[in-house]
Amino acid sequence: AAGVIQSPRHLIKEKRETATLKCYPIPRHDTVYWYQQGPGQDPQFLISFYEKMQSDKGSIPDRFSAQQFSDYHSELNMSSLELGDSALYFCASSARSSGQGAYGYTFGSGTRLTVV
Amino acid sequence: AQSVTQPDIHITVSEGASLELRCNYSYGATPYLFWYVQSPGQGLQLLLKYFSGDTLVQGIKGFEAEFKRSQSSFNLRKPSVHWSDAAEYFCAAGAGSQGNLIFGKGTKLSVKP
Numbered sequence: 001a002a003g004v005i006q007s008p009r010h011l012i013k014e015k016r017e018t019a020t021l022k023c024y025p026i027p028r029h030d031t032v033y034w035y036q037q038g039p040g041q042d043p044q045f046l047i048s049f050y051e052k053m054q055s056d057k058g059s060i061p062d063r064f065s066a067q068q069f070s071d072y073h074s075e076l077n078m079s080s081l082e083l084g085d086s087a088l089y090f091c092a093s094s095a096r097s098s099g100q101g102a103y104g105y106t107f108g109s110g111t112r113l114t115v116v
Numbered sequence: 117a118q119s120v121t122q123p124d125i126h127i128t129v130s131e132g133a134s135l136e137l138r139c140n141y142s143y144g145a146t147p148y149l150f151w152y153v154q155s156p157g158q159g160l161q162l163l164l165k166y167f168s169g170d171t172l173v174q175g176i177k178g179f180e181a182e183f184k185r186s187q188s189s190f191n192l193r194k195p196s197v198h199w200s201d202a203a204e205y206f207c208a209a210g211a212g213s214q215g216n217l218i219f220g221k222g223t224k225l226s227v228k229p
Contacts, residue, residue: 031215042206042219043160056214090160094215102215103148103167109159 002026004108006091012114013081021076021111025093031055031102032074034066035090037110043090049074050096081115088112118143120209122220129197130228137192137223139207147209149190150217151181154204163205166190177201202227 005024013019025032031050035043036059045058049068060066063081068074078085092107119142129135141147149166164175171183181192190207207220 033216035217042221043217045216045218048214048216056216058216088157096213096215102213103165103210103217105150105162105215105217107152107160107162112157 004091004093004106006089006108006111008111009109010112010114012116014116015081015083017081017115019078019081019113021078021089021091021113023074023076023091023093023108025072025074025091026095026106029093029095029106030072031094031096032068032072033092033094033105034060034074034076035092037088037090038084039087041087046076050102078113083115086113086115118147118209118211118218120207120218120220122205122207122223124223125221126224126226128226128228131199132196135192135194135197135201135225137205137207137225139190139192139220140188141190141207141209142188143209143211145211146185147211149181149183150208150210151175151179151190151192152206152208152219153177154206154222156204160206163192197225197227199227199229201225 033048034046037043046060048055052068066076088110090110094104121140151163152160208217210217
């Protein structure tokens with residue numbers, strides 16, 4: 001079965017650079033979620049999109065922005081990177097119209113961002 | 117405020133022994149409840165979830181969890197632990213229509229031979 005695809009798997013950036021993470025949800029999933037997991041930390045919700053509109057917002061820094069495109073893939077754009085942005089970034093998708101609704105989650109394998 | 121608490125940061129059990137990982141939640145209403153497992157540097161694998169109905173939920177890899185409303189708990193259990201179960205375990209909860217999850221701080225499981 002198709003899963004949530006995240007790219008790249010690993011990314012190394014220098015401080016003050018920008019980074020773009022991509023997420024391709026499972027086909028026919030209409031909702032995408034982004035989470036950030038710092039070293040030794042629990043995943044923290046950043047932002048979500050439903051039908052290409054921002055649905056909910058968590059602890060996403062102002063330096064970050066995201067969007068969901070017409071093909072439902074999503075991109076997380078991160079500017080003025082700081083050392084503290086080094087983390088594993090997870091994307092998840094769900095189909096709100098399904099029986100399990102928004103909570104029928106599937107997580108991607110994550111993008112590991114290292115800021116040096 | 118909504119929260120998920122995993123009281124045990126680190127647990128060590130012997131291979132073949134039983135396991136119980138604790139999870140408590142604080143929500144206005146009963147949330148959706150999940151257990152995920154994560155190996156170092158890897159993604160989150162769903163073990164099981166509770167939406168409604170039978171309070172004893174069966175998951176993958178021989179895990180089960182029991183929802184207890186009176187205790188606001190959703191503890192994960194396994195009757196006999198295998199060395200390959202060593203990993204970090206996260207309890208998570210969600211409520212409302214938006215779908216975002218709140219995770220506990222995680223419990224690291226070590227398995228000794």
